[in-house]
Amino acid sequence: MNVIDQLRQTIATTLKVPLERVTPTTRDEDLAAWDSLGQVNLMMALEQTFDVYIEVEDFEKLNSVPAIVGYLGSRDAR
Amino acid sequence: MVNPKADPDALFGVESRAALLAAVAGWRQPLTLPQVRRLTEMATGFGPALQPLRLAIVHTYTSDLLDPWLAMHAALAGFDLQCHHAPHGLALQEAQPGSGLLAHRPDITLLMLRREDLHPDLAAPIVGLDAKQLDALRQACLAQVQAIVGAFRSQAVGQLQLSILPSPAAPALGIYAAHGACSEAAWWAGLQSDIAAWMRSECPSSMLMDMDELARSVGRDAMFDLRFWFSAQFPFTARAASAFARQVATVGVLLKSPRAKVLVLDADNTLWGGVVGEDGIQGIALGQDYPGNAFRAFQRRILDFQQRGLILALCSKNNAADVEQVLREHPHQILREQHFSAQRVNWLDKAENLVSLAEELNVDLDSFVFVDDSDHECAAVRHALPQIEVVQAPRRAVDLPGCLDHVARLEVLALTAEDLAKTEMYAQERRRRDLVADVQRAGGGHGEYLAGLQMCMQVNVGCSAHLARLSQLTRKTNQFNLTTRRYDEQQMRALLADDDTLVLDFSLADRFGDSGIVGLAIWRLNAPASAELDSFMMSCRVIGRQAESAFLEASTRLLGERGVQALVADHFPTAKNALVARFLPEHGFERGADGRYHRSLRSRPPRSPSEFPVEVRVIAADRLDVLTNAAP
Numbered sequence: 001m002n003v004i005d006q007l008r009q010t011i012a013t014t015l016k017v018p019l020e021r022v023t024p025t026t027r028d029e030d031l032a033a034w035d036s037l038g039q040v041n042l043m044m045a046l047e048q049t050f051d052v053y054i055e056v057e058d059f060e061k062l063n064s065v066p067a068i069v070g071y072l073g074s075r076d077a078r
Numbered sequence: 079m080v081n082p083k084a085d086p087d088a089l090f091g092v093e094s095r096a097a098l099l100a101a102v103a104g105w106r107q108p109l110t111l112p113q114v115r116r117l118t119e120m121a122t123g124f125g126p127a128l129q130p131l132r133l134a135i136v137h138t139y140t141s142d143l144l145d146p147w148l149a150m151h152a153a154l155a156g157f158d159l160q161c162h163h164a165p166h167g168l169a170l171q172e173a174q175p176g177s178g179l180l181a182h183r184p185d186i187t188l189l190m191l192r193r194e195d196l197h198p199d200l201a202a203p204i205v206g207l208d209a210k211q212l213d214a215l216r217q218a219c220l221a222q223v224q225a226i227v228g229a230f231r232s233q234a235v236g237q238l239q240l241s242i243l244p245s246p247a248a249p250a251l252g253i254y255a256a257h258g259a260c261s262e263a264a265w266w267a268g269l270q271s272d273i274a275a276w277m278r279s280e281c282p283s284s285m286l287m288d289m290d291e292l293a294r295s296v297g298r299d300a301m302f303d304l305r306f307w308f309s310a311q312f313p314f315t316a317r318a319a320s321a322f323a324r325q326v327a328t329v330g331v332l333l334k335s336p337r338a339k340v341l342v343l344d345a346d347n348t349l350w351g352g353v354v355g356e357d358g359i360q361g362i363a364l365g366q367d368y369p370g371n372a373f374r375a376f377q378r379r380i381l382d383f384q385q386r387g388l389i390l391a392l393c394s395k396n397n398a399a400d401v402e403q404v405l406r407e408h409p410h411q412i413l414r415e416q417h418f419s420a421q422r423v424n425w426l427d428k429a430e431n432l433v434s435l436a437e438e439l440n441v442d443l444d445s446f447v448f449v450d451d452s453d454h455e456c457a458a459v460r461h462a463l464p465q466i467e468v469v470q471a472p473r474r475a476v477d478l479p480g481c482l483d484h485v486a487r488l489e490v491l492a493l494t495a496e497d498l499a500k501t502e503m504y505a506q507e508r509r510r511r512d513l514v515a516d517v518q519r520a521g522g523g524h525g526e527y528l529a530g531l532q533m534c535m536q537v538n539v540g541c542s543a544h545l546a547r548l549s550q551l552t553r554k555t556n557q558f559n560l561t562t563r564r565y566d567e568q569q570m571r572a573l574l575a576d577d578d579t580l581v582l583d584f585s586l587a588d589r590f591g592d593s594g595i596v597g598l599a600i601w602r603l604n605a606p607a608s609a610e611l612d613s614f615m616m617s618c619r620v621i622g623r624q625a626e627s628a629f630l631e632a633s634t635r636l637l638g639e640r641g642v643q644a645l646v647a648d649h650f651p652t653a654k655n656a657l658v659a660r661f662l663p664e665h666g667f668e669r670g671a672d673g674r675y676h677r678s679l680r681s682r683p684p685r686s687p688s689e690f691p692v693e694v695r696v697i698a699a700d701r702l703d704v705l706t707n708a709a710p
Binding site: 010013014036037039040041043044045048049054055056059 | 110111112113115140142143304305306308309310312316
C-alpha cells in the first residue's frame with residue numbers, strides 16, 4: 001500500500017468515516033469528525049501507524065491529507 | 079521489565095476470548111491504536127456474545143480519547159461498552175433528575191477529576207503552608223469530594239468510581255521531597271485515606287481508585303504524554319490509557335460476574351518447581367535461588383489473595399504423603415496445611431476433584447478460580463466444567479508471581495469482616511466435623527451434636543452498621559434463599575431507613591467460633607397487622623443446625639409483638655435454591671389459592687426459643703421503637 005492509501009485508511013478508521021470520504025485532497029473542514037479531538041486521535045494514530053514522533057508544534061499544521069503526506073515524506077527523507 | 083522481543087503473533091494468533099485476554103495481560107509493550115482496534119474486533123468476534131456494559135464518565139479533563147482502550151478492555155472482558163461522556167467540566171447538573179447521565183442508566187459512573195478540582199489552592203505549591211493551613215486545606219478538599227460524590231451517589235448512577243489524576247509534574251521540592259518536613263506525597267496520602275474512610279462508611283457502592291498506584295506501576299514518565307496534555311488536556315500515554323481502562327473493565331467484571339470465592343491451586347510446577355513424586359522433597363525448586371525463589375514469591379502473593387477474602391484449596395495429582403511432607407517439612411514452603419481450607423491430593427480426574435471440593439466447601443463451581451501449569455489439565459477442566467475460570471500458570475518461573483494480578487475476578491470492590499475471617503471459619507468448620515465424628519463414636523446423634531455446639535444466635539434489628547455485609551448476602555446467597563432478590567448497598571440502605579420495612583440479620587457463635595453475619599430476613603409491613611417476607615436467606619456455612627428455624631421464629635415473635643397477625647411469603651424456585659423448597663410449609667405456612675404462602679400467627683404462633691438448640695438474643699441497633707418490644 002502506498003503512503004496516501006495507508007494514510008486514507010488510517011484517517012477513515014480513526015475518525016470512523018467511510019474510506020471513500022477520504023480523498024487525496026481531504027482536509028479537516030471536509031469532515032465533521034476531524035474536529036480538535038479527532039485531530040489529537042489522528043496524531044496518535046499517525047505516530048503508531050507510521051512509526052514517527054510528531055512534535056506538538058506540528059499538530060495543528062497536519063490538518064489535511066496533502067499536509068500529512070508532505071510531513072511524512074520530509075521525515076522519510078531525513 | 080519489558081521483553082523487547084515479544085512477538086505480536088502471540089496476540090493475534092489466539093482462538094478464544096479468554097486466550098486473547100491472557101495474551102493481552104501478558105503483553106508488556108504499549109499497544110498501538112490500530113492494534114487496539116484490531117483486538118477489539120477480534121474480542122467482539124469470539125463467542126459468547128458480548129453483554130452490554132453501560133458506563134458514564136464525568137470528567138474535568140479529556141476523556142473521549144480513552145474510548146478505544148475502554149472498548150477494547152470491555153470487549154476482552156465480554157462486554158459491549160456503551161459509554162456516555164458528560165459535558166466537559168465538573169458537571170454536577172448530570173446528577174440532577176432528567177440528566178443525560180441518568181437517562182443513560184449507567185452500570186458504572188466514573189468520575190475523572192484533577193487535583194485542583196478539589197480546591198483552587200491546589201493549583202499553587204502547598205509545601206509552604208504550615209500544619210494548621212494544611213489541615214484546613216485537607217478538610218476543605220474532603221468537603222468538596224463529599225459534595226461531588228454525594229450528589230452523584232444520591233442518584234441511580236450504578237457503581238461510582240472516583241479517580242483523581244496525579245500531577246504530571248515532579249514534586250515541588252525535587253530530590254528533597256521525601257526528606258522535607260512537608261511532603262506533598264504524604265499530604266495526598268492522608269487526604270486519600272480520609273476520602274476512602276468517608277466513602278467506606280457513608281457511600282455504598284462507591285470506590286476511590288488509586289491513581290497514584292497506577293502512576294507507580296506505569297511510571298510517571300511513561301504515564302503522561304505532555305504533548306497531548308498541553309494540546310488537548312488528555313494526559314495519558316497509550317500504556318497508561320490501557321492500564322486505566324483495564325481497571326474500569328475490571329469493575330464491570332466484578333459487578334456482572336459470579337463472585338470468585340475459592341482459589342484452587344495445583345502443586346507441582348505451580349507452588350514449587352518440579353514434581354515432588356519424582357524429584358523428592360529435596361529435589362523440588364523452592365528456596366532462596368532462582369527458580370525456587372520465584373515459586374516462594376508466588377506463594378507469598380497467594381497470601382495476598384487470601385486477604386481479599388478468597389479461600390485456598392489444593393488440587394494435585396500426587397501421592398498424598400509426598401505433598402503432605404512438603405507442606406509440613408519443607409523449610410521454604412510458605413503455604414502450610416492451615417492455609418488450605420480443603421485439599422484433594424490423589425490420582426483422580428481434576429474435574430471430579432473440583433466437583434467434590436465444591437460440595438465440601440458448600441459453594442458453587444462458578445466461584446472457583448483454578449490455577450494449573452499443565453496444558454492438558456487446563457484444557458480438561460475448561461471442557462468438563464466451563465463455569466470454572468481456569469488460569470494457566472506461566473511456564474517460566476519468573477512470570478509466576480504476578481500471573482494472577484490480571485485476573486479481574488480476583489479483585490474486590492468491598493471487603494467485609496466476614497471476608498477477612500473466612501479461612502478461620504472454614505478451619506472451625508473442620509473442627510465441627512471432628513465433633514460430629516466424636517459424638518457418633520460415643521453413640522450420639524445429630525441432637526447431641528447440636529447441643530454440644532453450645533450455639534448462641536444474635537439477631538440484629540435494622541442494623542445499618544452491617545450494610546455492606548447485608549448487601550453482599552443478597553448478592554452471594556443462591557442456595558438457601560427464598561426469593562433471590564438482590565440489593566446493592568444503596569438499595570439496602572434505603573430498606574434499612576424505611577419505617578415500613580424490618581431488616582433482621584443474625585450471627586451465630588458456638589464453642590468453635592463466631593460465624594459473623596450469616597442470615598438475613600426482610601419483612602415489609604405495608605398493611606396493618608400483616609407482614610410480607612420480601613427476602614429470607616442464610617449462608618450455607620451454618621446449614622443443618624436449625625439456625626434458620628430459630629431465626630424465622632425469632633423474627634415472627636418480633637412481628638407478633640408489633641401486632642402483626644398474618645404473614646405472607648413467597649418461594650421463587652431458581653436453578654440453585656431447591657434447598658428451600660419445603661422451608662415455608664415446614665414452618666407453618668400454607669400455600670393459598672394465590673400461589674403465595676400464608677401463616678396466621680393466631681393459629682400458628684411463634685415457636686418458643688427453648689425448642690431449638692440455640693440461645694437467641696435480640697439487639698435493636700438503630701431502631702429504639704423495636705427494642706422496647708424485643709426484650710428476649
